[in-house]
Amino acid sequence: MKMEHDLHMTIGEEETSYFKNSRLQEKALVETKPVLQKIVMEMCVALLHPTMTIVDLGCSSSDNTLFFVSNVIKAVSYHLEKFSGHPTELQFFLNDLPGNDFNRVFQSLQRFKNSIDVDHKGGPIPAFYIAGLPSSYYRRLLPHGSVHLFHSSYCLQWRSRLRYEELVADGQMVLTFLGRKHDDVYSASLNRLYGLLSLSVQSLVEEGLVEKEKLDSFNLPLYGPSMDEVKAVVERSQQFDISRIKLFETNWDPYDDSEGNDVHDSIQSGINIAMCLRAVMEALFTSHFGESVLDELFNKFAYNVALHLDKEKTKYSVITLSLKKR
Amino acid sequence: MKMEHDLHMTIGEEETSYFKNSRLQEKALVETKPVLQKIVMEMCVALLHPTMTIVDLGCSSSDNTLFFVSNVIKAVSYHLEKFSGHPTELQFFLNDLPGNDFNRVFQSLQRFKNSIDVDHKGGPIPAFYIAGLPSSYYRRLLPHGSVHLFHSSYCLQWRSRLRYEELVADGQMVLTFLGRKHDDVYSASLNRLYGLLSLSVQSLVEEGLVEKEKLDSFNLPLYGPSMDEVKAVVERSQQFDISRIKLFETNWDPYDDSEGNDVHDSIQSGINIAMCLRAVMEALFTSHFGESVLDELFNKFAYNVALHLDKEKTKYSVITLSLKKR
Structure with a gap:
């Protein structure tokens, strides 16, 4: 089994496609939206450069992909309206394995841009650019110190070590993944x-x-860690501070x-x-x-x-x- | 006719595909390779930043797309071997309209990376990252002052005005397009x-x-300009200096x-x-x-x-x- 080749969401728009079966992932995005907004706002204030670079790890090809992008644009737009100033331009990279259906994502971009224009009628919209980044996130994805924010929702594994180099100083990561409420692994x-x-x-x-x-x-x-296990791993790495951590529950269905x-x-x-x-x-x-x-x-x-x-x-x-x- | 939707090379690998019928474009890349090498070398010397950002406009989806990327990597590798120093990282953006078959390009990247490793055995290879940028190049493609080199080979139209803002100071463009040898338009x-x-x-x-x-x-x-017409247009724009201009001929077949x-x-x-x-x-x-x-x-x-x-x-x-x- 070649994980790089075989691990991709089911393509197309059929009944069994990921496109039609990604509501679980959507619910997590809704749940984490307030946290994301706060973090983006903090970053806007701290940003010295006119461009903010944001990477979505494991973006896949459902509407969720652009839901995240839309949330960031909204948060920045709100910041610009209140405080003006930076950032005036957003560079998004949508990352997934090369087997992902990037063509589908790209072909929906015009519709997405139109919807942003409609949503923000009259308000300030930062210029935004969206690129696809086909690569395994176990490797380096982007140049040293070039990224302000990494986002990953339901990517099953992650290694923070590999993202450290790509982040600017004070750069942030927002990670959402399946975990475990109680200590006992087997009852999870x-x-x-x-x-x-x-x-x-x-x-x-x-x-x-x-x-x-x-x-x-x-x-x-696959492994679903507890909050304590996550905290211990981050502490041990000595590369990041936890700014927020939260556990929520969502029905299997x-x-x-x-x-x-x-x-x-x-x-x-x-x-x-x-x-x-x-x-x-x-x-x-x-x-x-x-x-x-x-x-x-x-x-x-x-x-x-x-x-x-x-x-x-x-x-x-x-x-x-x-x-x-x- | 919606140019944005309908102007894309024939997809797939059939007899009539662009993939199988892009030798004309390949010949131009071979012809312009020495110029490209010189320019990349010049840029390496002038570069203050460890990362060089390069955009291929109208990249399409044949092997030619990565032939250009490979030429840049070779030129930078040669520079690193001779002089070391910058750039140590290359960020490529492959631009085309959203209808382009980006999936095909992305799926060939692993093979491409392997071939680079084999070609450069022992020599210094700059780290390189390749992203797809689905957008019409009649619009802004990337943040202000973020690009060192634009390349365009056989993209039928171009408007330099739109690329000025994206280039860093001293940034360069290498453009290859169909032109005309003599003054008379109708005999061309x-x-x-x-x-x-x-x-x-x-x-x-x-x-x-x-x-x-x-x-x-x-x-x-479509319009094939003469060298004099091109010079006049560039002069009028007052935004660029021509560092090199050359006309070559290539058989229709x-x-x-x-x-x-x-x-x-x-x-x-x-x-x-x-x-x-x-x-x-x-x-x-x-x-x-x-x-x-x-x-x-x-x-x-x-x-x-x-x-x-x-x-x-x-x-x-x-x-x-x-x-x-x-």
Whole structure:
């Protein structure tokens, strides 16, 4: 399995596409919007240069990509209206692996620019430029000291070390990722979800649809850290200070906006959750297990999730973290 | 006809694709390579900042795109070997309209990076970062004073005014475009080529395959200026000094590398020339005349070109111009 090649969101606009199944990611962006606004405002005040450079790591190709860009423009526009001055120009880099559907993102830019013009009628809009940056974020992405703000929402892994060099002094990072509410790793909600996925592959093995070696050689390097673990890692790096850290919870089913402990329709929720995970994981699973078992696999998974939800409504724990370069 | 939407090279890897039919453009890059090297070397010496920012306007999606990038890296690498010092990092922006096949370019980057590593074994390679910049170059593309070098090869129109603001002080532009050797506009080789194209559409009208109004409402805003006209325009703008200007000639048939006045196989040359023009113009013609007449149109054009070549071997006049910001 070549992660660089195979880890990309499902392309296109079909029912199983990431484009149609990215509401979970959208909810996180809505949740983190106030934090982002505060940070952008702080940076506007501190900025000496007329241009602010902002990078979205793992941008993918749904409308969410530009939702983040739009939030930054709004925050800067608000700052310009109140205080005028810098920044007058924004340089965005949308980063993802080369397999991402950048053509789709690029072709939606004109519509996006028009919508910004409409939204900000009369108000000050900073000039903004949007570039695509196709590369793994495990490597250096941009020149030394050239970036003011890195943003990453639901990119599964991150290594802050690699972004330190690219940030200007006082540069910031806003990171949103799946974490864990309690100390016990095994009781964590993320573990339960992937446990159900593993169960689903297991039953395909029992039915002879997937070879046992295929299952044994499959590894998803996922880990949901607790707030304390995150703090400890950042502290140890000695490169960043934590300016904000917050944990929020979001229902497994991205279309379930209810607050309580009841699952209204566990069958439908199971399907929604399976679609959402499939949009993220399909390319990886296709590469390893073959395309032919995908429908069966995610049907089983939807069913297993529904059974679980009948017993207990479960939520993801999501950590939002803001880091400032020391 | 929406130029922004319809003017893009033919995508994909088919026989009629730009990818397979861009040898004419490649020849210009080979021809201008020494000029480019000299300019990059000059810029390296003058550069105060560790990062050099380079923009390729109208980059398209064939191997030519990265051929230019490779030439710049080679020139900088040579400079570093001789003199060390700056620049240690290169930021490339590949610009084209949003309809360009950026995914193809991005997916070839890993192979490209590997080939650079192999070519420069042991020598100093500057770190380089490649971003895609989807936008019409009739608009501002990047923040004020952020670019050291603009490059444009065979982009049909250009407006230097719009690039002035983006260039750093002493920033340079290297522009290659179709021009004209002699004063008389009507005798120019470019006019003859498009005259043959127009003749081919005309005969489709006569056969009832294309409506006369369609032909009358079609306009290709192309003009091949002479060296004197170019000099006059640059002088008038008062924004740039011409550091170099040169005219060279290249056979209409990009696969004809011969020097003399003989056309070896006019039928084959006609086909080659038609394929080459089709790769550039197909999207425009499809949008205006419909896809159904394309084969017929370019077959007729190939035939008309062959007839012309039987009488006279004809060449494009190409102007390469280097401009320095005042």
